[in-house]
Amino acid sequence: MKLDFQKRIVYPLLIALGLLLGISAFLVGHAIYRLKSEQVLMESRSVVQSRAREIETFLTDRARIPLTVFRSPFVLDWFASYDQYRKPILHDQEYQKLVLFFRRLVISDPAIKSVFFATENTGEYFDQDGRFEQAGYDAKERPWWQSTLEKGRLYCDLSGIDYEDSTHAATLQMPVYREDGRLLGVAGVDISIETIANVLSRVRYHGLGEPFLIDEDGHIIEFPSMTVILSWLERLNDLEGKVPGSKGLSVLAQAILSEGEGHTRIVWRDKKQIAFYTHVTVPEADVRWRLGLIVPERVLTTPVYRWMAVTVMVAVFMIAVILVFSFRITTSTVRPLGMLASRLHHIAHEECDLTLEIPVHSTDAVGETARNFNALMARLRELLRVVIINTRDVASGTRSLKGQSTIMTREAGEMSHVIGLITNVSKKMVETIESIGKAADNVAILSKNASEQMGSAEKSVSERIREMVTINGQLQDMQKKMDRMNHKSDNIEEAMRMIDDVNKQIGLLSVNAAIEAVNAGELGKGFAVIAEEIQRMNTGTEEANKHNKKLIGEFRSEFHVFHERIQTICDQVSSEVGSFRDIEKTFQALLKSIRNSDLAAARLREHTQAQMKAIHEIKLNLQQIETATSVISETITRSVEMINGVDARVIDLNRSTEVFKIEENEGVHRLDKELV
CATH class of the missing domain: 3.30.450.20 (PAS domain)
Structure with missing residues (x-):
């Protein structure tokens, strides 16, 4: 046994180790050769x-x-x-x-x-x-x-x-x-x-x-x-x-x-x-x-070859030392392993006696292996005892599982009925949410139309405001021009007063000219004619001046009335502009409210869509639960069949354990007749 084991294991192992070390030495040497060559070249x-x-x-x-x-x-x-x-x-x-x-x-x-x-x-x-x-x-x-x-x-x-x-x-x-x-x-x-x-x-x-x-x-x-x-x-x-x-x-x-x-x-x-x-x-x-x-x-090559020679000698020496130590170690290991192999052959092929142990003669790895083998046999005996006890418990459990499987099958049928009712309710909820979604869409359309109408109304009010602001500006420009015309009428009135003063002087001059013409007698007749013409011109000028004053007075009176009306119109236009601005703000607030309503309708539509999606998912989950319930029912049925099969295998396991001997003077106890 020892020689056969050594031929089959030790010698091939030593040969493989020698080859491995030789290849390693060759690779290391080649690497050193390359490194040294590259070093010299560098x-x-x-x-x-x-x-x-x-x-x-x-x-x-x-x-x-x-x-x-x-x-x-x-x-x-x-x-x-x-x-x-x-x-x-x-x-x-x-x-x-x-x-x-x-x-x-x-x-x-x-x-x-x-x-x-x-x-x-x-x-x-x-x-x-x-x-x-x-x-x-x-x-x-x-x-x-x-x-x-x-x-x-x-x-x-x-x-x-x-x-x-x-x-x-x-x-x-x-x-x-x-x-x-x-x-x-x-x-x-x-x-x-x-x-x-x-x-x-x-x-x-x-x-x-x-x-x-x-x-x-x-x-x-x-x-x-x-x-x-x-x-x-x-x-x-x-x-x-x-x-x-x-x-x-x-x-x-x-x-x-x-x-x-x-x-x-x-x-x-x-x-x-x-x-x-x-x-x-x-x-x-x-x-x-x-x-x-x-x-x-x-x-360049001499240092490289020198390194190669040293590497080869070191590698050969190390391989020889390793092979010698490997041979001695494997030889000392073969002897106890042969004894261990014969014991294992007796246990495996001659009889299933788990009480047989291997004698321990050393404290090395082989002795430790024998002790571990004895411990393993003891552990197997304990496990077989546990298996016998667990087999009895499994038999009792299979009977309990059969009753529980019947109850679970009945409860699975009831669960399928409840799931069907929940599915009908979810369908009605989907219909209700769809009607809410349609109503939300209608609200969104109405909000959109109202928003467009309010937008156009707001634009119209804004245009009216701009037009009235323009008219107000034009009236104010007109009022400024009328103020300038009033100022110019004051200048005309002042010029008329100056003309009156000049007419008075001309009147006095004509009177003095007439007196002097009388005093001059015949020589002053021509001058008297001139003085008379001057008097007549003075009278015409005075009448024309009075007429102009009357016209200017009437113009100033009417102009003052027109100015006051223009001022009143400006005030009214300014008031109307303020009113229109209030209306514009009101329209803007309404438009904002309508847009908020539109956003709320959009959110409502999103929420209804999310709810519909969630209900669809619930419906799908219910369908999956219903399918799973059917699968569970089928699984329970198969489990009952498997439990029956387990019951039969427990009986077979009992028969198999009778083969092993786990105590010195008695075999394995048989299971109770109730297992059968």
Whole structure:
């Protein structure tokens, strides 16, 4: 039994555990390999990126020099005023300051080889040494002049050569324009390639690697380890044929120009290498270079393989230790389990003796299992005793359920009758509420018609009020005009009094003229005629004046009466306007009341609809209750059938319990005959 159990359980378990640990070790090792590889690649890439940022900072700082210097008003004004070829300037103080300024810029920064400016006016070339005095030299005929104008901005030119030492230089040059947009010249600074090479020489990974710098077209700017065999601005993919034992440089060049940042594997001088590359971008100078570092693959893989070897050894040791301990533990467990299996076989197949217990020989998990098994047998014996008692109770309960089921069936019929009566009452309530809803709709229609009529009446009253207000205004304007006419009649009356005074004076004058004419005798006859005519005119004027006074008096009297009537009409109109406003307020109050009635009718209609909905729901619920009552009745009938079936199963259960032995000297007591 022990050997068979060990073959079937222990050995497969140990084999599965070994495989699981082996797979786990492989996965962990693979994960460590990947993590370490990524760590090494990230470190290498970080070294290249940090050096690329140094080169970007170096170029950015130098690019600010022409952008700052050749926008200075002092520099621009002097070159704008210089418009004569070979103009004598040796004793020009401004010229000396300009040359000294250029010279200080060169001295202050060892990376700068020269600062220059070529003028559009004369085509001459100026740098820190002054004006270039070579006869026939014209800067505008140089290739760099045309390329700078084509670029139209600050950029880095790699085709320049320093004429002092015939070395190559990187030139940051740009066109310079006047304020009015006209070209003033081309200016720039020459940067030593050796300075860039010194920065490039610090690009190493743990002291190893060969750095290189190329432009955006794939031309090699600097490759310190290949200076002997390289020509200036040679392409990177051309090295594959010049460097023996090198492969993959064309793929590397294509990847660098297309991706800008990353790494790829190549063969360099018959050794496997990894080339890391990143971009060197200076927007101020239109620089889009690429920095690369070729590192031996062994530098990257050696730490990874070392970690892998340590991981494998630790995993093998742990697997061996775990397997040994697992074998010892399973072997010590098999022996008591075999004894436990034989006891269980005896209980299960030979006889159903629940009084049989398993002997306990240890305090470990197996001994605890045996104790738990003995407790389980005791618990089963107790449960069987409870089952016997409960079976007797179930039999008694089934008889009681039969009587209660009959009563419930009768009550369910009575409930169905009551539900039918409630349904009839709810139908009548629905009819009543529907009539109330129709009445509410009629009230709403009447309220709406009354509201429309009152609205039109209110509009008519408002229009009458506006018309009477207009008439009142016109009457008041008329009253004001009549006041002005009354004032003018006073002026006319005053003028009539003045005319009376003048007539009196003319009358006295005519009398005096007549007296003087009498005193003059024959000579005064002509004058007497004039005096008589004046007297007659005075009399006519006096009569006309009296007639006018009478007319004016009558006019003033009638005007006063008319004025009083106008005032009375104005007062009446104002009173009527007030009355109409009261009527308008009354109409508005009535209209508000009608609208409130309309709202109340609407609420009543909503409430009736809600009540109808609620009654419909009650009706549906009653129908559901009626249906449920029918279902309950059917369920009770089925329950009676099930109770009969339970009664039969109780008898079968009694027969089944007779098989088990739960006491030492006696079997299970039989149930009372009443169960049958």
